[in-house]
Amino acid sequence: MGSVKGEPRGTQTLARGLALLEKVGEGVHTLEGLARALGVPKSTAHRLARALVQAGYLRHQPRRGYALGPKLIRLGFQAHAQQELLLLARPHLEWLRDRTGETVHLGVLEGGEVVYVDKLPGRRELQLASRVGSRFPAQSTALGKALLAHLPEEVWARHFVPGLRRTPRTIGDLEAFREELRCTRARGYALDLEENEVGVRCVAAPIRDGQGQVVAAVSVSTAAVYLDEARIQEVAPLVQEAARRISAELGA
The missing domain is CATH 3.30.450.40 (GAF domain)
Structure with a gap:
């Protein structure tokens, strides 16, 4: 997922975070898969996913990977x-x-x-x-x-x-x-x-x-x-x- 020239950094981060949530909802559960789907380095995907887990929008299980979190389900x-x-x-x-x-x-x-x-x-x-x-x-x-x-x-x-x-x-x-x-x-x-x-x-x-x-x-x-x-x-x-x-x- 490439950035748009002139787009504020915070907006790029938000857009990537939302895109990551969508990919998890579509069934992408591994960090490697999320990085590939978003077109970003694995470190970037990890940083986004970690922030979303801390906020309750995602949950992570070592063997199963990422899943939609309780806060996102409640919002739904x-x-x-x-x-x-x-x-x-x-x-x-x-x-x-x-x-x-x-x-x-x-x-x-x-x-x-x-x-x-x-x-x-x-x-x-x-x-x-x-x-x-x-x-x-x-x-x-x-x-x-x-x-x-x-x-x-x-x-x-x-x-x-x-x-x-x-x-x-x-x-x-x-x-x-x-x-x-x-x-x-x-x-x-x-x-x-x-x-x-x-x-x-x-x-x-x-x-x-x-x-x-x-x-x-x-x-x-x-x-x-x-x-x-x-x-x-x-x-x-x-x-x-x-x-x-x-x-x-x-x-x-």
């Missing part, structure tokens, strides 16, 4: 679960978009961030910062609050960044944030009142799987002028209903 299951979630959720996201006319998001929690895995733009000509694949701090988003509120309280601090200021309204105090999550859990939906993006408000509700675990959240987002307190009371039950329907699809 997570990718499959997310794909299933997307397929099952999409009709209900469309229902929610059509009922509200606003932008609808589907998100999952990764560490202290929300990852947007689907987005359906509404009828208004709004330019929101979100896009599929984008990440935002969980503490400043309605999606994030809906996901965090149903975790044990003792882990909330792990997902909190003290002093975070996405906007002047972002909650940067841990105790205030704890109280916000308690309120979110009690009423069944979360709010983002211009805390992640100036001029944008959101309402979100949690989605549960067949074991009752919160695995995702759905939200409606629009300009603050279109989501005052009265409209929140209209939109929140629709968001909750969409979350309930998706949860039912997942076996909840």
Whole structure:
């Protein structure tokens, strides 16, 4: 595998590491075979493989060689679960978009961030910062609050960044944030009142799987002028209903 002229060294290493994983997945298990398949010296293949073993993406057995590791297998299951979630959720996201006319998001929690895995733009000509694949701090988003509120309280601090200021309204105090999550859990939906993006408000509700675990959240987002307190009371039950329907699809 030759390098591309001008390509950053880190990018070359990443590309080779991914190619090595693919070759192991295709059935190449020896160091000699991996070096030959990648077109690199045996020492380079060994360095890449060792780093992947240490990270849990590969495992090595002296007589059997290299095999896919537990972390990679877990990621594969997570990718499959997310794909299933997307397929099952999409009709209900469309229902929610059509009922509200606003932008609808589907998100999952990764560490202290929300990852947007689907987005359906509404009828208004709004330019929101979100896009599929984008990440935002969980503490400043309605999606994030809906996901965090149903975790044990003792882990909330792990997902909190003290002093975070996405906007002047972002909650940067841990105790205030704890109280916000308690309120979110009690009423069944979360709010983002211009805390992640100036001029944008959101309402979100949690989605549960067949074991009752919160695995995702759905939200409606629009300009603050279109989501005052009265409209929140209209939109929140629709968001909750969409979350309930998706949860039912997942076996909840």
